[in-house]
Amino acid sequence: MTDGIRPPFRLERGADRVVAILDRPGTRNAIDLAAVDALHALCIELEQDPKTLILAGEGGVFASGADIGQLRDRRAADAREGINTHAFARIAALPMPVIAAVDGYALGGGAELAYAADIRLGTPRTRIGNPETGLAIIAAAGATWRLPRIVGHSRAAELLLTGRILDADEALAWGLLSSVHDPEDLLAAAHALADRIAANDALATRHTKTALHAPPDAHPRIDLELQAELFERPEKHERMTAFLERRTR
Known part of the structure; x- marks a missing residue:
C-alpha cells in the first residue's frame, strides 16, 4: 500500500514468472485509470526482464469491465486516446507468454484484457463477453480484431453484435478457453502451464x-x-x- 492508496494489482514475482491479481473488491475488479497505469508499469518491467505473466482476479471475478463511473464521463478525445486499448496491446506484445486465469465475470474491458492473453483458462463459473453495444459504445480495446482470431469471424460477430455472454462450457467449445478447472485449482493450473513454458528454451x-x-x-x-x-x-x-x-x- 502506498500513501494509504490500495494498489489495483497484487504482484507475486518469481524467477521465471509474475502473477498479477486484480484486487478492487468494491468495484468487482473494474479496470480504472489506476489499473491501466499499473499495467503499463508492469509491462515496462516485463519488457526489460521478460517473464511469463499470469493475470487473475481476486474474489471470484476476473474483471467486470471498464470502470463505468469513469467511462461515462469520457468524450471523443478520450476515445481517440485509447486508454485501455494501448495498455492491452502492450500486454499482448509482451515478449513471453501471457496466461489469463479467468474466474467468474470477464466482461467488456475485462474480456478484452483476457483476449490479449496468449492462453485463457477458466472455471465453471466463468462468464465472458462484450455487452458494450447495450451501453451505446463499442468494444474498442481489442475485441473487434483479437476475438475473430481466437474464435473466428462469425462467432466473434455474434458475440459483439448481440452482447451475449458465454458461459464456461460455450467458451471452451468455441476455443475461447483452453481448459476449465475448479476455482480452487485455477491458479495451480496456470502455474503448471508456466512450468511447462519455463522448461523450454x-x-x-x-x-x-x-x-x-x-x-x-x-x-x-x-x-x-x-x-x-x-x-x-x-x-x-x-x-x-x-x-x-x-x-x-
Whole structure:
C-alpha cells in the first residue's frame, strides 16, 4: 500500500514468472485509470526482464469491465486516446507468454484484457463477453480484431453484435478457453502451464510468440528468419544432443 492508496494489482514475482491479481473488491475488479497505469508499469518491467505473466482476479471475478463511473464521463478525445486499448496491446506484445486465469465475470474491458492473453483458462463459473453495444459504445480495446482470431469471424460477430455472454462450457467449445478447472485449482493450473513454458528454451518461446502474432503476409519469411537465428545458437545443439542421448539409453 502506498500513501494509504490500495494498489489495483497484487504482484507475486518469481524467477521465471509474475502473477498479477486484480484486487478492487468494491468495484468487482473494474479496470480504472489506476489499473491501466499499473499495467503499463508492469509491462515496462516485463519488457526489460521478460517473464511469463499470469493475470487473475481476486474474489471470484476476473474483471467486470471498464470502470463505468469513469467511462461515462469520457468524450471523443478520450476515445481517440485509447486508454485501455494501448495498455492491452502492450500486454499482448509482451515478449513471453501471457496466461489469463479467468474466474467468474470477464466482461467488456475485462474480456478484452483476457483476449490479449496468449492462453485463457477458466472455471465453471466463468462468464465472458462484450455487452458494450447495450451501453451505446463499442468494444474498442481489442475485441473487434483479437476475438475473430481466437474464435473466428462469425462467432466473434455474434458475440459483439448481440452482447451475449458465454458461459464456461460455450467458451471452451468455441476455443475461447483452453481448459476449465475448479476455482480452487485455477491458479495451480496456470502455474503448471508456466512450468511447462519455463522448461523450454526461453528464446525459442519468445520467437514462437513473435511468429504467432505476425500478420499473415509475414509468413513464412518471419518463421524462417527466426529459425535461422535459433539454428546458430549453442542451446539448439545442447538440447538436441541431450534428447538423442536420452533416446538411446
